[in-house]
């Protein structure tokens with residue numbers, strides 16, 4: 001069997017006024033924030049799903065149920081750290097991650113270096129292994145109407 005495995009993650013969270021906006025492990029200044037059972041960090045959630053999918057270990061909701069009060073308002077960095085432990089326990093290491101955040105406003109580019117530094121530390125990974133990109137949807141759909149934020153992640157992992 002090939003030592004390389006790929007995974008893919010997709011997630012959506014609603015945006016509401018006067019909420020903290022956690023994205024990529026940092027608080028992004030904005031008039032709206034993402035809502036969910038956890039801190040609703042959509043970028044971290046897709047990274048978790050892509051890694052779990054690559055390892056064929058189900059998904060984020062399977063390991064951390066949105067019905068469990070233990071995870072209410074939880075910092076998603078804690079969940080990501082646990083996912084890293086789960087996949088490393090199975091003998092996997094990360095090759096690279098490539099992510100895209102779909103968000104009409106605000107501009108994310110200025111925040112990407114801080115997100116990479118934060119995620120690299122949480123995952124004990126080199127920043128060069130983490131790519132973060134952003135796109136608007138040109139005012140179309142729920143992202144364009146600023147009702148929500150979505151994200152995608154592709155992950156390459158390998159057996160060490």
Ligand SMILES: Nc1ccn([C@@H]2O[C@H](COP(=O)(O)O)[C@@H](O)[C@H]2O)c(=O)n1
Nearest residue numbers: 103104105106107108109134135136137
């Ligand atoms: N929330 C966002 C969205 C986009 N960007 C950056 O702007 C570029 C142009 O966006 P389009 O949706 O018009 O393609 C995009 O390539 C990103 O570099 C951003 O920083 N934050």
Ligand SMILES: C[C@@]1(CO)OP(=O)(O)OP(=O)(O)OC[C@H]1O
Nearest residue numbers: 036037038045061064065066071
């Ligand atoms: C992270 C969890 C758990 O708190 O909650 P949410 O913040 O709702 O996120 P989602 O991506 O919808 O699903 C995973 C959940 O189990």
